Amino acid sequence: MNLFTAINEGMRTAMQTDPTAITFGEDVAFGGVFRCSVGLREEFGADRVFNTPLCEQGIAGFGIGYAAMGGTAIAEIQFADYIFPAFDQLVNEAAKFRYRSGNQWNCGGLTVRTPCGAVGHGGHYHSQSPEAYFTHTPGLKVVMPRGPVDAKGLLLASIRSPDPVIFMEPKVLYRAAVEDVPDEDYEIELGKGEIMRQGTDVTVVGWGGQLRVLEKACDLAEQNGISCELIDLKTLAPWDVEIVTESVMKTGKLVVSHEAPLTGGFAAEISSTIQEECFLSLEAPVQRVCGADTPFPLVFEKYYVPDDLKNFEAIKKVMNY
């Protein structure tokens, strides 16, 4: 099963098990531009699966209100690049709904799904990975799966989470990633990372589509006799500090990689935390391998992205420090 089908399955399960669950967004009724909501309208009806007018702030605000009345709102923002008109609703409203009311009110039933990341030809506005804007916002959970099995389990956990979740789907994986996805209803706990491969020399941390790149980099390192421990964070807010610190205590070296620009990216947060937690264990400066601090340039995507070779170089650098 590929990733978009796994997302579809996750939403189907959520809607089957929760009569208040609704799915909505731009072009959702006919199945969505990435086919994630295919068949849902036929199964659950036009009252529960519907097109909204083209208005992200409306989609987010509508979802918050629906959730605040106890419902489960699964909102789609067509591209993460277009989430910014909804920024105010998400950052100032969804994130603070519980806190500002002294826990009288909350909008935990809200999940905002949105495709993110580079695909080879997206240019400025079909490539961005804006996770760090949201991890900088207390009150929002931020999740990014690396493949179909995780996508279904993390999505179900997000939809059922008592807090609002920004669920970012690496669109490069929609069709490319294929795995055996269990039919049953299952959740993968938010806030927990996973060691994808055990290693002893260097800890390598990533999330979402970047893990495919990091696996290649770890393979290259392996061929050069370097043993990498690869960690998938899965949830960025709250992130699994423990799994990374434990690994770095062992390896003494850390490489963190994401597609979003370097400056102010989530790698900076991880790097800083690890420097605080593991100062005496560190044998080399933490390396960040990230997108450049430019808008996403169509024609230079190959040069812009933190590919396997750039990560391999960073791994060698911490080894040779």
Add this chain to the structure above:
Amino acid sequence: MIRSAPLALRLSSRRLSSSISSQCSAFNGKGRLQSELCSKALTSLRGPSNRHFSSSTLHDISTVDIDSDSRIYAGDVPLPLTTDCTIFEADDIPTGKYPVFRVMDENGVIRDDAKGPQYIDPELNEEHAVKMFRTMSRLNVMDNIFLNAQRQGRISFYMSSQGEEAVHIGSASALDNKDVIFAQYRETGVLMWRGFTMSQFADQCFSNSGDLGKGRQMPVHYGSRALNFHTISSPLTTQLPQAAGAAYAMKMEAIRNGSNRAAGVTVCYFGDGAASEGDFHAAMNIAATMDAPIIFFCRNNGFAISTPVADQYRGDGIASRAKGYGMASIRVDGNDLFAVNAATARAKELALSENRPVLIETMSYRVGHHSTSDDSTRYRSTEEIKKWDNEDNPIDRFRRFCEAKGWLDEERVQTIRDEEKINVLQALESAEKKGPPALATMFDDVYKEKTPELERQEAKLLEHVAKYPERYTGPGH
């Protein structure tokens, strides 16, 4: 849904009644639009050798009347047709459905009561008409060839304008290059009319070293400072409030120079879907309150990707919203080049002479898929698409008009299309041969001056690329 709608004109008994005439005469009482605007409306349609045009022949607004005809456009709602090019003041919009202004029917025949010179300049000459036809044809030929090139993997993406050619050329031909354009993306013909060359289009789509945008944006994100056409940005509706600011800047510049009339009007195009964004409201209201000389130009083509207008709004399209903003407006048959042209010319004159915004809504149909990423047969029938394309093709409408005038015949039409095809193919081939922009340009223009951090990142990248030359060849896509 439009799907089930008969496309042909529907005769309706709904003659719009006295309330309209009385409202219109009340409007006429203000005496504003007709007297001043009509003569201006026309100059744009005149050929190169235009003569001055006497205002005595102007249409008298007191005869404003809505045709007994109505027609189905986007949203499956019959709309009344009118041959009066009236820009309605906010308080004068007729009750009931907002009427659609049209001059020329599907067969290219000028409607009887629209023969006045305010619609079609008697001086409209063969040269100018054929230029308009040629530009629409070029746009259509380019669309077909670029769509093919995308299918063959030669360019990564494309968006065509089929079905909206008259909206582009009709409006662009009412403007000049001093007017400032903010577009959405499906306004290629506007840029073409202004003089963007075939190579410039091709270079942008191929992201090569000739692209004015330096290969940074996806295909169709054109822009040209020289042609006063702001660079396209994918995030929808963001250009609307910006355009209001631009119009205000032009007004203030005129005032600083001791004039009350901006050097050009700002024209901001957007779709029926884009009109749902919060930025739409932001723009309308700020333009109205700041008295900005701007035309907000909504291309209502029935769809926003798969979303039909029935899911987009419950009101009567976009033009009707002008009332709430205290803004003048007009709704136009977008497949009628003459109507679009006359409405745009009038709106321009109103905006510039009175320093205020005007909202235009053109009614047409998106014949092509949304983009090369879309298969529109998933959400509408092939019959529906064919019906619009065959029965109300904007290029054919205008061609029939020209044929009746003796300016075009089958042979000449074919020659024009053949010539344009060669044009496009040549541009495509030479664009394909040009290399990508230099890698060093990647870090330019983030800021005016490259920051130390960007310089550091650039050096690091170049060093890395030099280390693995076999891996980093050619452009990145």
